[in-house]
Amino acid sequence: MKSIKIPVGILGATGSVGQKFIELLAAHPVFTIKELAASGRSAGKVYGDTVNWILDGFIPEELSKLKIKECAEQFESRVLFSALDSSVAGQIESELADRGHIIISNAKNHRWSENVPLIVPEINPGHLELIKKQKFNNGGCIITNPNCSTIGLVLALKPLQDKFGLDAVNVVTMQALSGAGYPGVPSLDILDNVIPYIEGEEEKLESEPKKIFGSLVSHGVSYSDIKISAQCNRVHVKDGHLATVQVKLKRKAEAEDLISVWKNFTAEPQTLGLHSAPVKPVHYLENVKYPQPRLHRDVDKGMAVTIGRLRECSLFDYKFAILSHNTVRGAAGGTILIAELLHAKGYIM
Ligand SMILES: NC(=O)c1ccc[n+]([C@@H]2O[C@H](COP(=O)([O-])OP(=O)(O)OC[C@H]3O[C@@H](n4cnc5c(N)ncnc54)[C@H](OP(=O)(O)O)[C@@H]3O)[C@@H](O)[C@H]2O)c1
Numbered sequence: 001m002k003s004i005k006i007p008v009g010i011l012g013a014t015g016s017v018g019q020k021f022i023e024l025l026a027a028h029p030v031f032t033i034k035e036l037a038a039s040g041r042s043a044g045k046v047y048g049d050t051v052n053w054i055l056d057g058f059i060p061e062e063l064s065k066l067k068i069k070e071c072a073e074q075f076e077s078r079v080l081f082s083a084l085d086s087s088v089a090g091q092i093e094s095e096l097a098d099r100g101h102i103i104i105s106n107a108k109n110h111r112w113s114e115n116v117p118l119i120v121p122e123i124n125p126g127h128l129e130l131i132k133k134q135k136f137n138n139g140g141c142i143i144t145n146p147n148c149s150t151i152g153l154v155l156a157l158k159p160l161q162d163k164f165g166l167d168a169v170n171v172v173t174m175q176a177l178s179g180a181g182y183p184g185v186p187s188l189d190i191l192d193n194v195i196p197y198i199e200g201e202e203e204k205l206e207s208e209p210k211k212i213f214g215s216l217v218s219h220g221v222s223y224s225d226i227k228i229s230a231q232c233n234r235v236h237v238k239d240g241h242l243a244t245v246q247v248k249l250k251r252k253a254e255a256e257d258l259i260s261v262w263k264n265f266t267a268e269p270q271t272l273g274l275h276s277a278p279v280k281p282v283h284y285l286e287n288v289k290y291p292q293p294r295l296h297r298d299v300d301k302g303m304a305v306t307i308g309r310l311r312e313c314s315l316f317d318y319k320f321a322i323l324s325h326n327t328v329r330g331a332a333g334g335t336i337l338i339a340e341l342l343h344a345k346g347y348i349m
Pocket residue numbers: 011012013014015016017018037038039040041042043071082083084085086088089106107108146147148178179180181182183326327330331
């Protein structure tokens with residue numbers, strides 16, 4: 001018997017993350033894309049004629065023919081994935097939640113609202129409880145995905161936090177161009193170059209892990225006390241954010257203990273067998289030249305974090321390198337995994 005899939009819509013469907021949603025949901029076993037929306041510049045036009053498709057391969061044929069909606073229109077799908085530009089996401093997402101939609105968003109706007117969970121399914125699935133406290137009309141709610149660099153960092157830190165406790169973290173990122181959206185950074189600014197500034201990024205990386213690692217309390221989330229310092233750079237790489245990380249642990253550990261907890265880390269998405277869950281959320285690579293964006297961004301469907309170069313640090317306890325795919329694990333794929341978790345827990349039917 002053919003199972004009936006749950007219809008979903010994509011807000012911001014023409015952008016860098018919106019296109020990734022289309023690619024990843026093309027053959028999804030639970031969700032099927034029924035509606036696409038973008039700005040007034042694109043609305044009313046046919047998707048395939050309007051989008052500047054930047055991914056490998058072709059646009060799925062049935063979506064290519066779909067007419068793009070405006071975000072103010074009515075949506076039949078209860079579940080809406082948001083890949084909207086943050087200049088407009090806040091208001092649009094609130095209005096749609098008030099109309100009864102479940103919004104799962106990549107935008108930064110609602111990440112710090114008291115009852116809006118900031119979810120990484122392997123780390124804080126219990127924070128989904130917060131949506132019961134949201135006051136949107138018609139049963140709507142908003143759930144957010146963290147910044148694309150935060151997700152890679154917290155997945156690498158989670159096993160260390162659980163086993164040894166984390167006192168302080170210093171992180172330096174080398175972030176890919178697709179992280180700046182489309183058309184993104186002008187080619188003459190980035191060709192043969194590195195830009196040591198990404199607006200708002202260091203603040204997100206320094207603050208979001210505190211909410212993700214926080215504990216649920218009566219008023220929302222009590223933030224973790226981890227101290228984090230971040231420096232973010234834009235580099236001439238298409239996809240995949242690389243970062244070098246230094247950590248100070250609360251309890252002493254040998255290097256092999258860190259590698260062991262990374263190798264053995266598994267969490268609720270793996271236990272539940274969620275479709276987009278990586279088999280292993282983190283992979284430790286022994287080759288001293290790894291991880292590298294071109295070679296490792298697609299490990300485990302682009303949903304895993306690869307880690308390498310673990311060694312002792314004379315300032316902190318240890319240092320290492322991490323890599324994650326910014327538009328997959330750091331955006332569309334991470335958001336789809338949240339939707340799969342919501343479905344498995346009965347929030348989406
Ligand atoms: N790229 C990443 O790796 C990444 C990772 C994590 C989170 N994010 C976040 O995800 C969101 C999307 O990022 P992106 O990189 O895909 O950006 P993008 O390529 O610039 O795409 C932005 C999308 O927003 C739509 N939009 C712009 N103004 C609008 C309006 N007034 N009304 C309705 N839609 C409007 C655009 O539609 P038109 O084409 O019609 O203008 C486009 O579909 C952002 O909030 C970003 O911060 C991105």
